[in-house]
Amino acid sequence: MSGGFYVDSAAVLAREFYERPVVEVARGLLGMLLVHGRVAGRIVEVEAYTGERDAAAHAAAGLTNRTRVLYGPPGHAYVYLIYGMYECLNLVAEPAGSPGCVLIRALEPVAGLAAMRERRGVAKLESLASGPGKLTIAMGIGRGHNGADVTQGRLTVRRPVDWVEPEIGVSPRIGIRKAADWELRFFVKGSRFVSAVR
DNA sequence: GGTAGGATGGGCT
């Protein structure tokens, strides 16, 4: 199973998609395809990080070397190392100067399953990309992609031809200590591929 | 089914 035609016929999202309030972008990303070369997954879980007033966001530290990408134009990747071992992928939203971003938290594997299984060292479909650290490994995404433009090139987000707005579940964000009660996690209701059911 | 603890390194105070 290649999934090649299904992926290739999906239109790449343009910069305008990302140039909106971050919560709209986060919800809008559910059901879209994250594509890296021949590997692809459907986005089923995301979190919004809303900028400098959001204590859980990296942007709460203001403009630093690390957060520079967040202050740039939307539609770029922000990738950082967490816990010394894992990398997390975010997509920059809102106009330049407004540091909102969306953390991609889980994917349903769609294409390149053999490569995903090899990179992850596990076979079970539900375990390949059901977490922010897992999916970057499965997709072959790392800090080298920090700042990459996801509206063109090898790493893109695309709208599949059969996309319909999914039924969306909402919950607090996972694994944070600050602003822990803000309901900014969005996921595809009923998906077996999310990192947590609620 | 569940959870406690450790691996591991960079960013920021």
Add this chain to the structure above:
DNA sequence: GCCCATCCTACCC
């Protein structure tokens, strides 16, 4: 020096 937007293993029901 402290704090992490995590994951896996070991161990216990």
